Amino acid sequence: MLQVQLAVAADPVEVGRARRWVRAQVLAFGADPGAPFAETLVLVVSELVTNAVVHTGRPAALRLSWPPDPAAPLRVEVADASGTAPAPRHAAASATNGRGLELVELLCARWGWYPQGSGKLVWCELDRAPLADGGSAREHGMLTA
Known part of the structure; x- marks a missing residue:
């Protein structure tokens, strides 16, 4: 199992750095x-x-766990210092935010969270296998440009 971690400052520009x-x-x-x-x-x-840096205003730690078996899911963990539980919302069609955890729930095999010290750890597991018909999430209308 390969594991890597990135420290994320409490700044919204860190989201782009995390993607890169x-x-x-x-x-x-x-x-x-x-x-x-x-x-x-x-x-x-x-x-x-x-969610970690914008909604808590605190630093976070991003971890990826990459099993060598391609059939095993990837695990993503984000730990932050806020004890507030993540709460999925169902945003109105006209809303410009509020869909983050809903997307995680739709796109991941599993997700959850648990308290960790004075904060929490939010995790999800993502399958690496293509969708049953070989298409991508974007092709199925799950993602947009």
């Missing part, structure tokens, strides 16, 4: 950065890091 870091990790692990799971991984990390 994840893309670099996909390459470092020898995977295709254009693969459907890689696009989904970047989106999920973006949503979880956004």
Whole structure:
């Protein structure tokens, strides 16, 4: 199991840095950065890091666990110092935010959270296998440009 970690400052610009870091990790692990799971991984990390730094205003730690078995899911963890539980919302169609955890729930095999010290750890597991018909999440209307 390969594990890597990135310290994330309490600044919204860190979300973009986290996305770039994840893309670099996909390459470092020898995977295709254009693969459907890689696009989904970047989106999920973006949503979880956004929640951690924007909604808590505190630094966070982003961890990726990459099993050598391609059939095993990737695990993403974001730990922050806020004890507030993550609460999925169902945003109105006209809303410009509020869909982060809903996307995580839709795109990941599993997700959850647990208290950790005075804060929490939010985790999700993402399958690397393509969708049953070989398409990507974008092709299925789950992601937009």
